[in-house]
Amino acid sequence: MSIDIDPLCDAPGLTVTDHIENTQFELYTDRQVDPRPSAVEDHYFPVDASVTVEIGSIEIPRIAVVETRSSDGALLARGDDLAMPAGEYHLGIDPAPTKLYLYFESGFTVATTDRTTRIDLETAADVTLGFRSLHQQPAGTITTPTEPEPLMRAVSCLGSALQTTSPERSFPTLRGHPPLIEPGEDLRVPDRIERPESGVRIVVPPAYRDLYPVVPLAYYFAAEVVPGSAARIEGDGWSHSLEPDVERRAGEVLRQSFHFDCIARTEGFYPVDLYERGITAADLDWAALYEAPLAKRLGTYLEVPFERIEPELPQWTLTTDVRPDPSNVESLPFVAGELSIVRSPETATPAESGPGGGIGFLRAPEPEPGTLVRGGTGGGVSTEPADTGGVSDSRGADSRGTDTPSEPGAALASAEFIRPEPVETVEHAWVGDGVPLDANKATLDAYRRRLETGTVEQSRISVLVVCNDEQMREEGKVSDLYGLRDMVQFDIEVRHDLTRAEMREVLASGVDFLHYVGHVDDRGMQCTDDYLDLTQEDLRVDVSAFLLNACQSYEQGEALIHRGSRGGIVTLSDVANSPATKLGRIVARLMNSGFNLRTALHVAKRELLTGHQYIVVGDGATTICQSRSGIAIVVDIEPDGSAWEFTMSAYPNGPYGVGTMYSPTIDGVSDNYAVPTDARIGGVSSEQLNDLLQLETLPVFHDGELHWSDELLPL
Structure with a gap:
């Protein structure tokens, strides 16, 4: 069975694990429960698993809309503040990491707090809960x-x-x-x-x-x-x-x-x-x-x-x-x-070779003394004061890949770089030969892995941070950014200075997300005793998603996709330590918040111009968990007189695809929006905004810079 339903160990309630979507969430009840299997046919809508418990109330640890239907399926009410008389009801709870339905015979009320939705029955009764995975499979x-x-x-x-x-x-x-x-x-x-x-x-x-x-x-x-x-x-x-x-x-x-x-x-x-x-x-x-x-x-x-x-x-x-x-x-x-x-382009524009054998904006001319050069989005370069960080042309002490004997760019010498035509959409994918600059290099192998439904042995999401360079230990702190959410449980491990044999074990370990910090060149991934070349070695790869935050890691990342990974983020050029570390931390926190790879990199690029040195390989829709809201949300705030102008950008994510309906949890706002429409609301008070931002940890752009909602509060 793809869904497990078990009593909580440390509180009255249930824990629900969807092994297909790698999601886990908890439901709290007013008493200890002993779930009894029940018929899936008891529910108006189809479900994968169903149990019955005797309870007087149930609490969902998120702000949810409760859809109430009669026994024949007629819609009676929909909202987060309801009171219904005695009767027979089918309830749908949205959003939830799985489709969640309740069936019972009793009057009830629905009330919300700043973080939870609570359903109270008039008297304790048998409540049948149904769960359906949001995973979809082709019919043939x-x-x-x-x-x-x-x-x-x-x-x-x-x-x-x-x-x-x-x-x-x-x-x-x-x-x-x-x-x-x-x-x-x-x-x-x-x-x-x-x-x-x-x-x-x-x-x-x-x-x-x-x-x-x-x-x-x-x-x-x-x-x-x-x-x-x-x-x-x-x-x-x-x-x-x-x-x-x-x-x-x-x-x-x-x-x-x-x-x-x-x-x-x-x-x-x-x-x-x-x-x-x-x-x-x-x-x-x-x-x-x-x-x-x-x-x-x-x-x-x-x-x-x-x-x-x-x-x-x-x-x-x-x-x-x-x-x-x-x-x-x-x-x-x-x-x-x-x-x-x-689009179906018949020709692909080769990326122009820059001085020193680089590719367009990915490598710059030799900088003037006292400056670092970082790539521009249109193929040019710009010089900025050295303390802004950036990418240096040569591999100096601030660049990942310092000890390589190869010429810069050697690891990608055989790749055909292309520059696709610009797009008007948020994200861009490329299917076909060539390495696309600033687009997701999608592959059939990765697409197919969306459909793999093998049962995982663990219900917790595993994150492994590997730091194979002493100078980059600071980025190892990204482990502190995972596991912050109470809706998903993470197993987080940080390992340093791995040998080739140990790295082999890591790649075959079944970890959900691998965050590699170290050096990569044409010899492969640096280990303490030698380099491990993923393009030539006969390796077993069982890593779902990854970030290879190292210089010129494209070929090694592509090898991981061909050998079993679903998707990852890689670099197309040398990357300097400071911006690379910052990007690694941003991506780590976004993945922890339920963003997929493609959207996470899009947000990182808004904050860091050097983000254009990175691309997604494989399936850009890969996630390691679901966000509390289901969809991926980015908030922009600007002063609006004595109040705030608020924009919530919603991105399709996993089962919450294009067309998903959402509503910002702001007092006085009743409109619903369909993804990918942005919710733009003016005249939002500081109190209203604080109430919203404390519901979950969100990326927030304020004065053009990326912050996190828990860092901004109170406004």
Whole structure:
């Protein structure tokens, strides 16, 4: 079973461990409990595990919304302050690390404090608790020839994963993972994979560069994809052109239709106050659209000019460049499942070689005396006073990799560096050959590891910090930044000066997150007795995620991905100790707060220009735990007269993907928002802001600098 439910040892209540998602949380009760297995069919919504306990109250250690339904599933109430009379009820608790449902017969009340949500029954009764992992699995694998026309028929089946064609499919839990695709001589679709008849058809020329950008649309619209001379979307007597730029137009259709679905779904099972509905410039009959078939609804959406509603659209989270090559077809279901905007560049711009054999902004000319040079984001360089930190051209005493006999850059000499076109999204991934500057180098191996569901032996999350250089002991203190949260338990170990044999043992140890501090060059990772080259050695790798905070660690990190890791952060150049240590601490704390690798690096880059020397390899969506809020949150605050202007940026994260609904816990704020919309609120008092920031430890940008909420309080 993927979910274990056990009594707490030191308090009345339950501990719930989801071995698939590496999450653990606690529920507190008013008395000691002895959970009895119960039928999963007792719950209105599907669950993976169910137990019954006799209690008078239950407390969830987070601010949650309680959704109350009658025995037939009708929505009766939704909120965090409720009182219901005697009756038979199904309750849903959101957010929680798993889907959490309660079933009981009793009147009850719901009340919240600054950190908890408490449900009190009128009298003690049997309460059945159901839990469902938020992990999603594809229904099967489609085998197909990789030529564009037969591939279109395979792509047409991706929408079979949708659990509904209503606007509610904008919720991530109702989309499902698309079926996998693998090359084969003939098209073979398993019987259980069946595309719903959505009435939507996508016509594109039979070429990879035209097909790949519409793959997320084929999935989200459950559309049939067919060859034709002019790219367009058709359905229910209407046609919408994707010419002359299929990539741009497909991205616009995805953003616009998803935005409108989030608004239309407020007419269904979740009639909430949604911010996006209140500010939209589109004058549409949302109630009628909710009831309309998908094709008719989409046609009405696309009658609204994109330029009219573009200003209200949130910045999309992810763009993925998928090179137009048949070798990349197996990555398409994963890219579609993320609802990424897709581009398919036929050519890749090589990164320019700089003085000294460096790559663009990754290496600078020899600095003037008294300065350090750090890379600019646009390919140039800038000199700054030495006390600001930065990256020096040569490997001096402040650079990681001091004792290497090789020429700088030797470890990456064989890599083909490319400079992808800039993106307008927050994050950027690259699927194909080459090492992309400032983008996530995604690989099929890492994507596939998302789906691995083997049961782990331990319920605690393991973090190992390895420091193999005496001068870098300060970064070993990052271990203090892990394990600070009461919702997730960490096993943290710090080890120094490992030998090659000991490093082998570490790499095979099954640790959830490896934070390596030391030296890397073309010989491999430095150990006390020699270098361990991960690209040549026959190693067993069982490390889920990693940060190799060392000079030029790309090739060693890529080797970890090929041998079993899911994702990691690596460097493309020499990195100076001071900024590298600062970035390591930032990433450590963000990972501890539930951020995925790609978003963690994005936040670090806001604080450190030297962050552009790092990229994510493998699956950038990799996390080691879930945040208390489910989604990853970054807060920006600025003075607003005697009050504050507050912006909460929400990023999709694990099962809390694009379309997840959230609401800032601020008195007087009732609007809900759909990820990735930012919540911007003015006139927030210091008291309101302090109350919010003490709910959990959050990254906060104040005066343009990164702080942590527990360090800022009180404001």
